[in-house]
Amino acid sequence: MSSSSTPVSYPFAWDPPLAVPDRWRDLRDRSLVEVQLPSGDTALLVTRYRDVRALFSDRRLSRNTARYPTSRISPNNDLFGDPEIDSDPPRYLDERAIVTRAFSARRLEALRPLVWQVAGELMDAMDAGPRPADLMEAFAFPLPIRIICHMLGVPPGDNDRFRALVDGFMSVTKMSAEDVERCRAGLWSYLDELIEAHRAAPGDDLISELIRVNTTDPNALSDYQLQHWVRTLLIAGYVTTASQIGTSMAVLLNQPHIVEELRQDFSLVPGAVEELLRFQLMGASLGSLRYALADIELSDGAVVPAGSTVMLSVESNMDDTVFENPFELDIRRTENHHMTFGSGIHYCAGAALARMELQVSTEGLLRRYPKLRLAVPKEELARPAGGFLAAFSAVPVDW
Template sequence: MTMSPTSTGACPYPFKRPSALEQPQELRTIRRDPVVPVTLPSGDRALLITRYADLRSVLSDERVSRDLTRPGTARMTKDNVMFQDPHISPDPPEHTRMRRLITKAFTPRRVEELRPRTEKVVAGLLDAMEAGPRPGDLNEALAFPLTIRMTCELLGVPIEDQDRFRAWTDHFLSVSRFTGEEIGRARGELIAYVQELVAAKRAEPGDDLISAMIAVQDDDTSGLSEYELVYWTMLLLIAGYETTAGQLGSSMVMMLDRPQDMARLRDRPELVPPAVEELLRLQVMGSSLSMLRYVKEDIEVGGVLIPAGSSIIPSIESANMDPEVFPSPETFDITRKDNHHVTFSTGIHFCAGAALARMELQVALDAVVRRFPGLRLAVPVEELPRNEGALIQNFLRIPVEW
């Protein structure tokens, strides 16, 4: 027998962290129910999918759509449509075609070829941090300059424009930090810039991802349209930079709060990759607001009937702490095996930049633990502020001493 969820007593979402590194208290209890009603920053209601197996099932269900332009769909926020675009279909078959073309251009080989360059960039940034004022700020010294530089190099974006991109992405990913007018203005400026960039790459192709996306063709010889190229360039630029920068900063705070694990990584560098996976599992940057979906037909989730027309959020942060999948899920374990977290999503919307993010995180973490064995936070971890008004809730400052 199935039951329908009610919106009575819906709790506010995203959940609040009780402290800098603690997970929201709600994540310890919400999996008692497979579906939990929540209220979004927009004031709209949605249903949170809390369990790992259900999340994977929902994200592969053709009755669940990512098209948030449908009438009646819950809004993430009142003033920001983020990646919603009525001219770009986020569902098959159009999304499948676009994704196939992007995958052809964004190959693991292309990412792996950036590893030596990433190592060189990290070394240079750490040189500058060591020679600079103390305490240093890991965000400004490493996390943000590394990720935006590598994203710009991958895409073929002039590095001198990185400060402009940082301002644009801050607005683009705002939940409550900026007004609708400010967000709209930044969005327009970013679109105009990317349009000019794509046109320049079409006129003079280079050895970069934008040029590769322009050149790639599908089996029917049709490539990405001009509009699709602009959309995907924006998506890769914003997601590839901001999320990885936030994840790197948060990962470093997590490790610095555990000096015994830092020492283990110095002694056993082969633990860096599993440590990165565990950091990805436990330090999800913010909430799963961006996972918002629309239910086209009735579906059943964990014995609960979700009617057509509902808005749902498959909760990555809850799924990553499901004890049915992760033994002792609240324990941070850099030796954890079979760590099949869903931080990069799953199915047809698996993060296209996952390989790049993993590579950057591995290179940066390995370099920091070797280069600065005495690195420590310059303030108590509880005093580190997070960016609460944005989709990516990174640490605003990470002052460190060594």
């Protein structure tokens, strides 16, 4: 347990909005920190990179948080807890294998021209629209939602409906329990209809491919499990990437010397994307919630007690025993094995897609707009309260 007598409020406050929270700077003084979640419940935050990396694959930590007396993230929303889904090995690995086969590197790389096309269309619309433009609404949100909906075969006319349902599903304290349930039920119903439509008329899309793989696999998914994975891919392929695009550009535009370095050599973009992912100025560790099935000893001898709610800290990306000068944005950093996409058996299945979209977004915006800049002082960038992610509500830009 933490030696602190009072749990620390979590997520940590972003104040000022473009600076790493002060709490991050001394976080690794203890390997475990007791935190208070938005629900009022407490959890143990594992802070050090070495421990976090090991625990991502430790089967004594369960992701089946709806089956155990795990602390709640939200007072109004169960979020990702689902007693009908087994998120632990071995069942999880069987299901993940089905999804991974459909979500192949070949399929993803073939999407790159489409990502460039969509990025170009969105920038055309920015040119024709009012200035300053809100980069979140004009670019960061529509790009990944259009790509993931294309991949999964969601009709383009349904994109806005889907986005509204997902925003409600991801509420922590922003919406009432009644509004959350309305969005949850609407999302479930919509996805059931979508899967049945693809079952009746298969196409060259990811849902149809999942259905095909599923019918030939000895560990086939149930209809409910299939819907769960489609929902997971839709959410992961949209909201996290959109948040990272907007936040990354805000961070870059606040450091014009780095922007100029990229413009002089766009081959640096992939490394810059990795460094911006490590910097992780758009989220917290709420999605890593686990339940300890047994006592677990950490590298310094501290023990996670059985029955604890545990979070694996994305803030471990700032561990100075792994990353030199971790609080500096270094786009030439090498060996950047950050924890932003998880690790081991729980490594994000959509990581390659997110990377590609971030690379195209970063290069595309900097090429198209040589004078792109924040249109408000950085102190005026606002982070919305009550959502699952802490991306900016708006990123006003001009060029």
